[in-house]
Amino acid sequence: METGRANIIEIVKLEKSYEGIPVLKGIDLKVGKGDLVSIIGRSGCGKTTLLRCINCLEIFDAGEMNIAGIKLHREKGSNKEDKKIRKQQNDIRNNISMPIQDLKSYDDISEDFRIKANKLRSNVGMLFQSLNLFPHMTVIENIIKAPVVVQKTDKETARKYAKFILEKVGMEKYANRYPHQLSGGQCQRVAISRALAMNPKVMLYDEPTSALDPELVEEVLQVMRLLHDEGMTQLVVTHTLSFARNVSDEVIYMEDGKFIESGKPEEIFTNPKDDRTKEYLQILRQ
Amino acid sequence: MKKIYTIIIIFLLSICSFSLANSKYLRWAADAEGNAPFIFQDPRIPSNLIGFEVDIVNELANEMDLEPVFIQNQWDGLIAGLSRDDYDIAINGLEITEDRKHQVNFSIPYYITYEQLVVRKGTKGITSLIDLIGKKAGALENSLAERILNSQQGVTVKTYEGEVNAFSDMLNGRLDVVLVDSPIALYYASWNDDYEMVGEPIGNVMYAVVCRKQDTVLLKQINKALTNIINNGKLREILEQWNLWNEKMSDYTKDDDPTNIMPEKFNEFIESQGKEADFDTIFKRYVGYLPLIGKAALTTLWLSMVSMVVAILSGLFIALVRVYAPFPFSQMAVIYIEIIRGTPLLIQLFFIFYALPSIGITLSPELAAIFGLGFNYAAYEAENFRAGLFSVPRGQMEAAISLGMNRRQSLRHVVLPQAIRLVIPPLTNDYISLLKDSSLVAIITMVELTKVYTQISQAHYDYFIPGIIVAGIYLLLGLPFVRLSRYFENKYSLDKQIKKMYN
Numbered sequence: 001m002e003t004g005r006a007n008i009i010e011i012v013k014l015e016k017s018y019e020g021i022p023v024l025k026g027i028d029l030k031v032g033k034g035d036l037v038s039i040i041g042r043s044g045c046g047k048t049t050l051l052r053c054i055n056c057l058e059i060f061d062a063g064e065m066n067i068a069g070i071k072l073h074r075e076k077g078s079n080k081e082d083k084k085i086r087k088q089q090n091d092i093r094n095n096i097s098m099p100i101q102d103l104k105s106y107d108d109i110s111e112d113f114r115i116k117a118n119k120l121r122s123n124v125g126m127l128f129q130s131l132n133l134f135p136h137m138t139v140i141e142n143i144i145k146a147p148v149v150v151q152k153t154d155k156e157t158a159r160k161y162a163k164f165i166l167e168k169v170g171m172e173k174y175a176n177r178y179p180h181q182l183s184g185g186q187c188q189r190v191a192i193s194r195a196l197a198m199n200p201k202v203m204l205y206d207e208p209t210s211a212l213d214p215e216l217v218e219e220v221l222q223v224m225r226l227l228h229d230e231g232m233t234q235l236v237v238t239h240t241l242s243f244a245r246n247v248s249d250e251v252i253y254m255e256d257g258k259f260i261e262s263g264k265p266e267e268i269f270t271n272p273k274d275d276r277t278k279e280y281l282q283i284l285r286q
Numbered sequence: 287m288k289k290i291y292t293i294i295i296i297f298l299l300s301i302c303s304f305s306l307a308n309s310k311y312l313r314w315a316a317d318a319e320g321n322a323p324f325i326f327q328d329p330r331i332p333s334n335l336i337g338f339e340v341d342i343v344n345e346l347a348n349e350m351d352l353e354p355v356f357i358q359n360q361w362d363g364l365i366a367g368l369s370r371d372d373y374d375i376a377i378n379g380l381e382i383t384e385d386r387k388h389q390v391n392f393s394i395p396y397y398i399t400y401e402q403l404v405v406r407k408g409t410k411g412i413t414s415l416i417d418l419i420g421k422k423a424g425a426l427e428n429s430l431a432e433r434i435l436n437s438q439q440g441v442t443v444k445t446y447e448g449e450v451n452a453f454s455d456m457l458n459g460r461l462d463v464v465l466v467d468s469p470i471a472l473y474y475a476s477w478n479d480d481y482e483m484v485g486e487p488i489g490n491v492m493y494a495v496v497c498r499k500q501d502t503v504l505l506k507q508i509n510k511a512l513t514n515i516i517n518n519g520k521l522r523e524i525l526e527q528w529n530l531w532n533e534k535m536s537d538y539t540k541d542d543d544p545t546n547i548m549p550e551k552f553n554e555f556i557e558s559q560g561k562e563a564d565f566d567t568i569f570k571r572y573v574g575y576l577p578l579i580g581k582a583a584l585t586t587l588w589l590s591m592v593s594m595v596v597a598i599l600s601g602l603f604i605a606l607v608r609v610y611a612p613f614p615f616s617q618m619a620v621i622y623i624e625i626i627r628g629t630p631l632l633i634q635l636f637f638i639f640y641a642l643p644s645i646g647i648t649l650s651p652e653l654a655a656i657f658g659l660g661f662n663y664a665a666y667e668a669e670n671f672r673a674g675l676f677s678v679p680r681g682q683m684e685a686a687i688s689l690g691m692n693r694r695q696s697l698r699h700v701v702l703p704q705a706i707r708l709v710i711p712p713l714t715n716d717y718i719s720l721l722k723d724s725s726l727v728a729i730i731t732m733v734e735l736t737k738v739y740t741q742i743s744q745a746h747y748d749y750f751i752p753g754i755i756v757a758g759i760y761l762l763l764g765l766p767f768v769r770l771s772r773y774f775e776n777k778y779s780l781d782k783q784i785k786k787m788y789n
Contacts, residue, residue: 055688122690132681136703136778146689149699191685198690 596660601667
């Protein structure tokens with residue numbers, strides 16, 4: 001957390017639970033503009049849920065978020081809706097064969113919240129662990145789709161900008177390929193380009209390299225470093241400790257739905273204060 | 287996409303406007319499958335309908351100064367169809383019975399006949415109803431013959447929809463005797479060496495013109511016209527040509543002059559039935575079928591195509607509602623699918639055609655067929671689309687949403703295009719199935735391939751060659767769509783795109 005710079009992400013007492021089991025237990029987070037913050041922690045500690053809440057793919061139960069100037073606020077049990085939403089989301093979670101149904105829950109949220117959430121999403125780019133480029137479109141079509149559909153950019157302009165981004169991530173030769181013709185690393189670079197085409201103010205990464213073969217990891221991290229140099233604010237959930245250590249401005253260790261410890265990477269990795277952080281790092285080093 | 291909708295709407299409207307509810311016409315209904323001598327296809331020119339009832343209607347229309355328009359309707363539905371106002375009268379060997387009198391008005395009889403016993407050639411000991419005790423007897427459904435047999439103690443009665451089946455069952459030994467209206471016996475058994483007509487005339491059968499209860503003026507006009515053609519001898523002339531003049535008619539018309547006209551039309555029919563027809567005649571006969579079959583094939587083709595478009599569009603809509611709409615709507619979609627899938631198409635067609643008019647919705651046969659088939663298959667297509675939607679990984683929708691698209695945009699640009707590719711093969715499958723199910727619309731008076739097949743087969747008691755021809759046409763109609771679907775599958779399949787890339 002660099003002082004003197006405006007915070008682009010401010011989160012206060014964020015809470016979220018599934019089926020009454022709390023997953024996020026009051027998260028406070030501030031990220032300065034241009035910072036790269038890594039969140040590390042064991043599986044199931046809530047780090048992915050946190051990212052999904054920030055992008056409003058999941059609706060948080062209570063707390064405050066201010067992301068790139070868009071403020072969202074919810075109070076716990078403030079109305080009956082909350083229970084209904086939670087119930088629906090749980091129903092869905094129990095029935096994996098019904099994908100996308102949780103998006104129905106947006107119908108139960110106030111119109112105001114929904115509009116804000118949509119606005120927020122076009123300001124926040126997100127990269128998923130799974131390689132989910134649109135398989136029926138070429139690389140370039142993948143990239144221009146959202147600008148053309150959402151921002152009504154004309155196709156030619158979008159195409160030019162897409163080529164510019166592709167060049168930046170070293171994928172310009174692959175513009176007319178289909179996703180299944182690319183390696184995992186190339187897919188993730190295109191996915192980053194796709195998010196960048198919307199000119200996001202913040203990029204979120206949910207374990208961007210964990211589905212990749214080890215030799216492909218570096219090319220993705222390279223792109224993230226490049227963006228960091230360009231001043232993009234980035235929040236990364238990762239297991240790649242070396243990346244967290246070498247590139248991050250700040251590292252947060254998360255456990256059981258809470259932030260345990262945060263600080264400069266050197267502090268966290270060389271001299272963790274909390275026993276739980278020590279233990280986690282110990283395990284990873286073995 | 288909008289263009290397609292407009293075309294469909296214009297098409298449907300043009301079908302609706304096709305109606306002949308005009309006082310210049312005498313719209314009469316019969317089942318052209320009804321067989322000789324009532325109404326049947328001319329063996330020489332199969333597209334022509336002939337029969338003594340056709341002659342009578344033409345004469346009646348002439349008397350009434352109207353132009354006769356024939357409306358095909360399934361025999362079972364002739365009386366029900368009156369209430370739909372598709373036609374004004376029905377004439378097709380309809381006997382006057384007390385039950386029917388409650389529903390419709392009968393004119394004075396245009397023909398009176400009797401029931402005739404027919405047995406296998408050489409059968410001994412059956413000459414009257416008394417002899418039937420302990421025997422197996424056949425009759426047509428809902429005929430006087432059936433009621434007579436049922437009132438006879440100790441007779442095993444089997445009923446049939448068509449006399450062909452009854453006679454062939456007797457030939458095969460499943461029946462000992464058949465009791466039918468005399469004209470049927472005359473035209474089916476009298477000239478055939480396998481059968482023998484035995485015994486005295488039994489009972490009294492009166493055929494009359496049927497019209498709606500409320501059409502009392504029309505009924506008076508018809509009775510007047512009938513009286514006229516009885517008095518001026520036209521009716522007798524027609525009946526004599528068909529070899530149908532009998533004592534009962536003499537009594538009825540008080541005309542007991544000896545017969546003096548040659549039964550030419552009966553003779554022509556007998557000639558055409560001669561089993562020794564040479565190859566040339568038979569070949570000509572089959573060629574003669576072709577225009578009729580071609581027309582029916584076109585009906586089958588456009589009907590199945592339009593129905594499939596309706597099915598696909600409404601199926602997609604229902605699937606989207608089921609998967610994405612909020613509670614009450616999604617549940618309604620589920621209920622629709624379950625009801626439509628869970629009930630027979632035949633009943634749905636009957637319902638649309640005969641039941642909806644009672645609540646004020648009268649659809650033309652074409653429209654009823656399109657809705658019946660289209661909305662039935664919509665339920666299946668909806669389930670296909672739902673499967674397609676679910677097989678798109680949830681990450682796709684999430685990725686689209688996280689790029690700022692709203693749900694509608696995500697669906698339209700990301701999820702649906704992927705789902706539809708997966709759905710092409712089952713859609714083709716269903717189209718082929720719909721093509722064949724379209725044969726059911728014969729019951730709502732549409733003349734399509736299967737109907738024409740039964741018509742021409744019954745006219746010549748020849749199910750073999752016409753069957754092969756018609757089956758072949760069904761195959762030919764389906765094949766192009768199989769090819770088309772392969773083409774689309776290939777075009778959109780990702781594997782193909784890879785191959786293209788590397789070649």
